[in-house]
Each structure stands twice: as C-alpha cells, then as structure tokens.
Amino acid sequence: MSENETFQKKTSSMFVTVFIGFIVISFMFTGYQSFTGSPNAVAKVGDEPIKVEDYQREYNRQLEFYRGITGGKDLTNAQIKQFGLKQNALRNLVQGKLTLILGDELGVMPSTAEVKDEIKKFKPFLVNGVFSVDLYKRILAANRLNPQDFEKDMLNQVRGFNTDAISSTMPISNQYFKDINEFRKQKLTTTIVEINKEAIRRKLDVSKEETTTFLSDESNKAKVLSLFNERKSSLDQKEQVKARHILLKTDSTTEMQQLKKITDLKKSLTVKNFERLAKKNTEDPSGLENGGDLGWFSRGRMVPEFEKIAFSLKPGTISSPVKTSYGYHIILVEDRKEAKEAKLEEHETKLAQEMIRKLKNTELNELVAKVTEEVSKSITNKKALTTLKSKYGLKVESSNELNKIDGSKGQVLLESTDLKSIFSKGLDQSETYTFDRATNVVVVKTSKFDNKVVTSDKEIEESNNSLKNILGRKMKQEVLKNLEASVKIVDYGVLQ
Structure with a gap:
C-alpha cells in the first residue's frame, strides 16, 4: 500500500458516523413578520424549539453582515432574496439545535453549577468585579427577560x-501524529505565482471604434444603463477628506501629561512640518513610517469624535487637540472631496468597455497563455518577475515552504492533485509546473529544501493541536450532515 493510500485510510477512519434518532422540523409561520403555530416558536428541531426572537436576532445579524459588504446601506428586498438571508438565518439556527441534540446523545448536559458560573462571568452583571444578583435581575427586567428563560438559554449555550469541546478533543493516536509529521518533513522550496484571469481580462484592449459600435445598439445601451443603475451607489462619490494625524495615547495615569504635551506640540506645527513632526512624535505605529498619513476616508470610517472635527476643517487647516478613546489627536486636513452623484454619461464608456471585454474569451485565453509563458521563463529572475507582477497584477510568493500534507504556507492555494503531481518527482528536484484552473493559472518553481531548518517541539505540538481541531470540526460536520439528511421539512412560505 502506498504512503498516500495509508494516510487516506487512517484519515477516513477518524470520521465515525454517530446515529441519532429521527428529527422533524416543522415550520409554523407563513410570513416574515406574521407567525402562527406554537407560541413564540417559528420551527422545531426534535424537542428543541426555535423561538421567534432567536430567528429575528439571527436574521438581523445576517442583515448587518451584508450591510457591511454593500457599503452600509439598507438591503433591498431583491438583495435579501439574492443573498438568501432568511434561509441562512434559519439554517444557522437549525445547525445550532442539531448540535444540542448531538450533545444529548453524547451525554453532554452541564450541571446547574456550570450554568451559574457562566452567568457570574458576564461583565454587565458585575459590580467591582463581583456578581450582583440585584443588577442581574434589573438588567433582565429592562430587556423583558425573566431569570428562568435567560438561564435556560445559558444552559443551551453551555451545552x-x-x-x-468534545468534538475538538477527539482522541488521536501518537502513531497517527507520527505518520503525519513524517509527511510534513517532505518539503520543497518554491516560488509560486498566481495569474488571476479576470485581472488579465481587464488588460484587454478595447478600441474607440469597438465602443462606439457597441453603444450604437440600443439593446447594448440598455444593458449598460442597467449595470450603471446596479452599481450607482458605489459609483456615487461620497464626501471624503484626506488627512494626517498625530496621536498621543492616554490611560488613567497619563491623560493630563499627554494633554500638556500635545498642546505644546500644536504650537510648533505647520502644514509644511506636520509630516516630519508626526514621524517624530506620533504613537500610532503606522504613522511613524508615513508621517501620520490616513489617506482618503469617508464618514463612518473613524471614531465619531475624530470624524466630527476632520469633516469640519477646511483643507490646509490643523485642529486643536481632539480626545477619543485612543488618546489625543491633532488633525491636518490636506484635501477634501464633496459628495457627488454619479451620472451615466461619466461612466458609460468604461462600463461598455467592461462588457465588451467579457465577450473577448479568445483574446483572453491568448493573453493568459502569453503571460503564463512569460512568468515561466522569468520565475527565477526576481527583477523580471517584479515587472510582470506590476504589469498584470500577479500574486507572487517567493522562498515559500511546501510540504506534502499542508501544501504551501502562503496564500495561493495548491490543490491535492497539484501536490501529488509535484511530490511524485521526489524531493531533489528543480522543476516548473503550470496548473490551469477556471479562474486562475498557478505557476510553481521548485527547488530542494534546506534541511538545516529544524522544526521545534513547540511548532510540532501546535501543528498537532491544529490538526486535532480540524479533524474534530470535520467529524462534527459529517455527523450534522447525516442528521440533516434525515430531517423532514414542512415549509409554509416564509422563505419564498
């Protein structure tokens, strides 16, 4: 039996199947804000109810997450449907209930003392570090909760x-770890280059004539208008300022001292010397390198106290000391952009060219092949590779360690079939490999690994613990997947 087959056999044996009884989920509602059925429940997993407020809380969490992705604006009904927020919210809650049922089957039931200990750790319930029963009751009452319901929820959290915890501490034999670490010792040094095909597509030439011809077709103009309307919120120019700052951090013992220091510093600051004095005085680590440069930012990026002053200053103006949770700041506003609504005529040509490039698949394949060839020839030439990186937006990872189990230590993913192809040629090699995928091409240059590099016992232990956690999570996923396959779902329309 080969080494790979031995490893696969040992790995597959870890993923045991735990049989848990038949579970029925029955949905009791017909609309997002209109629920009927059992009191205060929108679903049931076995004997575990999913409460209306739990669904609402998880749904709101999903909304907030996607608001962040879409620039902080409220989502439309179409976006809510597109992102599948209702399905995601319910699925997360179902997975949580399945975990509780799994825990019951494994005999996981926390004691009353465990639940009390967890409650007593909540900072909102502490007075001078000591749990306060009176504060506990008042906070629950203010949030329309009673102790019995809160303690039941806490019981479920501990469950x-x-x-x-049981999943993440599953037993693994020392021999298994020994075999894994032997695979990890099989290493190569690599330079890995990722060629992103969409980044290359943006390099395709589109002539003025092509653009004019494309836009002369009314159906194409309509498509460009639709794309513009879809992106308009991101194309609108938000109010922005370009600023630098000097920060002096404070705590309870240094506030007065830092205020005096920054007040004295303000007297000597000018627009011309601000960058130099920021490099000398600021306690913002990045500011020491760049002279306190914050670049361009819009509202909502900085803490409120800082933002209020920054957006009130005219370009070329230095603020008085500003107090925030970080300490005292002095702000120099260098430039400003007023909010401006995007207009179709300003973006029509660029959007049309983007759509034309989407149609140029033959040209894309030719350019990707050309770039791949250039990378393969230049992969050992640092200067040439840097030029190609800048020109085509490549991701380059040099002097990278590659091992047979974990793959690359960098950010570029190598698939298991890639690793198999590479290590089939042994450890004493100097080869160039090309892996062409749907969205990218990865070029790998290998060389013999320096065996003088020794992995410490601590690194081995951390790696083993990481593997144990990964296998634990995998086992849990497999179990929950088996449970979910046996679930009967009755849907009355809330997810439509």
Missing part, C-alpha cells in the same frame, strides 16, 4: 460549548 453547545461542551459539545464543541
């Missing part, structure tokens, strides 16, 4: 934590 979930304990189930996860």
Whole structure:
C-alpha cells in the first residue's frame, strides 16, 4: 500500500458516523413578520424549539453582515432574496439545535453549577468585579427577560460549548501524529505565482471604434444603463477628506501629561512640518513610517469624535487637540472631496468597455497563455518577475515552504492533485509546473529544501493541536450532515 493510500485510510477512519434518532422540523409561520403555530416558536428541531426572537436576532445579524459588504446601506428586498438571508438565518439556527441534540446523545448536559458560573462571568452583571444578583435581575427586567428563560438559554449555550469541546478533543493516536509529521518533513522550496484571469481580462484592449459600435445598439445601451443603475451607489462619490494625524495615547495615569504635551506640540506645527513632526512624535505605529498619513476616508470610517472635527476643517487647516478613546489627536486636513452623484454619461464608456471585454474569451485565453509563458521563463529572475507582477497584477510568493500534507504556507492555494503531481518527482528536484484552473493559472518553481531548518517541539505540538481541531470540526460536520439528511421539512412560505 502506498504512503498516500495509508494516510487516506487512517484519515477516513477518524470520521465515525454517530446515529441519532429521527428529527422533524416543522415550520409554523407563513410570513416574515406574521407567525402562527406554537407560541413564540417559528420551527422545531426534535424537542428543541426555535423561538421567534432567536430567528429575528439571527436574521438581523445576517442583515448587518451584508450591510457591511454593500457599503452600509439598507438591503433591498431583491438583495435579501439574492443573498438568501432568511434561509441562512434559519439554517444557522437549525445547525445550532442539531448540535444540542448531538450533545444529548453524547451525554453532554452541564450541571446547574456550570450554568451559574457562566452567568457570574458576564461583565454587565458585575459590580467591582463581583456578581450582583440585584443588577442581574434589573438588567433582565429592562430587556423583558425573566431569570428562568435567560438561564435556560445559558444552559443551551453551555451545552453547545461542551459539545464543541468534545468534538475538538477527539482522541488521536501518537502513531497517527507520527505518520503525519513524517509527511510534513517532505518539503520543497518554491516560488509560486498566481495569474488571476479576470485581472488579465481587464488588460484587454478595447478600441474607440469597438465602443462606439457597441453603444450604437440600443439593446447594448440598455444593458449598460442597467449595470450603471446596479452599481450607482458605489459609483456615487461620497464626501471624503484626506488627512494626517498625530496621536498621543492616554490611560488613567497619563491623560493630563499627554494633554500638556500635545498642546505644546500644536504650537510648533505647520502644514509644511506636520509630516516630519508626526514621524517624530506620533504613537500610532503606522504613522511613524508615513508621517501620520490616513489617506482618503469617508464618514463612518473613524471614531465619531475624530470624524466630527476632520469633516469640519477646511483643507490646509490643523485642529486643536481632539480626545477619543485612543488618546489625543491633532488633525491636518490636506484635501477634501464633496459628495457627488454619479451620472451615466461619466461612466458609460468604461462600463461598455467592461462588457465588451467579457465577450473577448479568445483574446483572453491568448493573453493568459502569453503571460503564463512569460512568468515561466522569468520565475527565477526576481527583477523580471517584479515587472510582470506590476504589469498584470500577479500574486507572487517567493522562498515559500511546501510540504506534502499542508501544501504551501502562503496564500495561493495548491490543490491535492497539484501536490501529488509535484511530490511524485521526489524531493531533489528543480522543476516548473503550470496548473490551469477556471479562474486562475498557478505557476510553481521548485527547488530542494534546506534541511538545516529544524522544526521545534513547540511548532510540532501546535501543528498537532491544529490538526486535532480540524479533524474534530470535520467529524462534527459529517455527523450534522447525516442528521440533516434525515430531517423532514414542512415549509409554509416564509422563505419564498
């Protein structure tokens, strides 16, 4: 039996199947804000109810997450449907209930003392570091909760934590770790280059004539208008300022001292010397290198106290000391952009060219092949590779360690089939490999690994613990997947 087959056999044996009884999920509602059925429940997993407020809380969490992705604006109904927020919210809650049922089957049931200990750790319930029963009751009452319901919810949280703990500490033999670490010792040094095909597509030439011809077709103009309307919120120019700052950090013992220091510093600051004095005085680590440069930012990026002053200053103006949770700042506003609504005529040509490039698949394949050839020829030439990186937006990872189990230590992903192809040629090699995928091309240059580099016992232990956690999570996923396959779902329309 080969080494790979031995490893696969040992790995597959870890993923045991745990049989848990038949689970029925019955949905009791017909609309997002209109629920009927059992009191205060929108679904049921076995004997575990999913409460209306739990669904609402998870749904709101999903909304906030996607608001962040879409620039902080409220989502439309179409976007809510596109992102599948209702399905995601319910699925997450179902997975949580399945975890509780798994815990019950494994005998995970926290004691009353465990639940009390967890409650007593909540900072909102502490007075001078000591749990206050009176404060506990008042906070619950203010949030329309009673102790019994809160403690039941806390019991379920501890049940979930304990189930996860059991999964993450699954027993693994020392021989298994020994075999894994032997595979990890099989290493190569590599330079890995990722060629992103969409980044290359943006390099395709589109002539003025092509653009004019494309836009002369009314159906194409309509497509460009639709794309513009879809992106308009991101194309609108938000109000922005370009600023630098000097920060002096404070705590309870240094506030007065730092205020005096920054007040004295303000007297000597000018627009011309601000960058130099920021490099000398600021306690913002990045500011020491760039002279306190914050670049361009819009509202909502900085803490409110800082933002209020920055957006009130005219370009070329230095503020008085500003107090925030970080300490005292002095702000220099260098430039300003007023909010400006995007207009179709300003973006029509660029959007049309983008759509034309989407049609140039033959040209894309030719350019990707050309770039791949250039990379393969230049991969050992640092200067030439840097030029190609800048020209085509390549991702380059040099002097990278590659091992047979974990793959690359960098950010570029190598698939298991790639690793198999590479290591089939042994450890004493100097080869160039090309892996062509749907979205990218990865070029790998290998060389013999320096065996003088010794992995410490601590690194081995951390790696083993990481593997144990990964296998634990994988086992749990497999179990929950088996459970979910046996779930009967009755849907009355809320997810439509």
